[in-house]
Amino acid sequence: MKFHVCGGLDAPDWILANIVTLSTLPAVKVKLIVEQILQRILEGEFNYDNVMKLTGDSTLGESDVKACIAVLHFFIASSAKFDVEESTLARELQQLGLPKEQSDAVARPYWENKEALQSKFLQQSLQLPAILVGAWQAEIGESKKVIMRLTTSNKDSEKVKEGGNKDLLVTLTAEKFQTLLHELKTARALMDEYT
Incomplete structure (x- = not known):
């Protein structure tokens, strides 16, 4: 199945392998991790210790938490890159196996920061003189x-x-x-x- 968030391609295998792990986190914690990722992309600051504290009461190990961070970062960055709408992102996350609450916890903060994300990525893109x-x-x-x-x-x-x-x-x-x-x-x- 092709996904807009993946640039019209199939979802990478590592995403599919880690989506189940991500779905075990409550939606509130997913939203807080997404906010940390947005802060990392937009301001260059990421509080890894804070994320570990957020997930400390779950059964996830450190490698699982890192996998969840990577998956969420992929979805946010790719959505901005491919100009994905909030509803499309939420729908495609659900198609990949993420529950609705967690999908909404990713899509809403992304949508609120979409323009800032795209502007930041544009600044970071390779620009050569003609x-x-x-x-x-x-x-x-x-x-x-x-x-x-x-x-x-x-x-x-x-x-x-x-x-x-x-x-x-x-x-x-x-x-x-x-x-x-x-x-x-x-x-x-x-x-x-x-x-």
């Missing part, structure tokens, strides 16, 4: 190679000032250049569909 093709030329002869000079578009960045960024020369055979050009045009067409 690369422009400064010049290119085709060699005529038996080698038939295409030489491209690539430069970054962000000329006033600190790395350029320090001499860290330099032009990059790329040499391709004519066949590889045609393949690259075709793939770039395909990627551009796909991007244009979503804008």
Whole structure:
């Protein structure tokens, strides 16, 4: 079965193996652990001792608690990544075997912090300066190679000032250049569909 929270794929086996363990925790404790995970993602602070105290009266061992934390972190992070609605998250958690109360204990705090989560993940995503093709030329002869000079578009960045960024020369055979050009045009067409 495919799940939105898993990016339209099947749930990973480790999630399925640990969902039963997570379902043994009361909904109130699940909500408190979710709040600790949200604090970890948004502020960088995680009170592991507090989580261990919360689960101290349960029959869970330390490895089980760590597994529950990992499962909850996966659901929260993936839900934000794939822009999952609160009702969809709760429904899919129930389909995976988590009782309704625990599912709601995960979905509600996630929904209240969804925009902050997405903003935080966007800040943490890899961002590179745009690369422009400064010049290119085709060699005529038996080698038939295409030489491209690539430069970054962000000329006033600190790395350029320090001499860290330099032009990059790329040499391709004519066949590889045609393949690259075709793939770039395909990627551009796909991007244009979503804008």
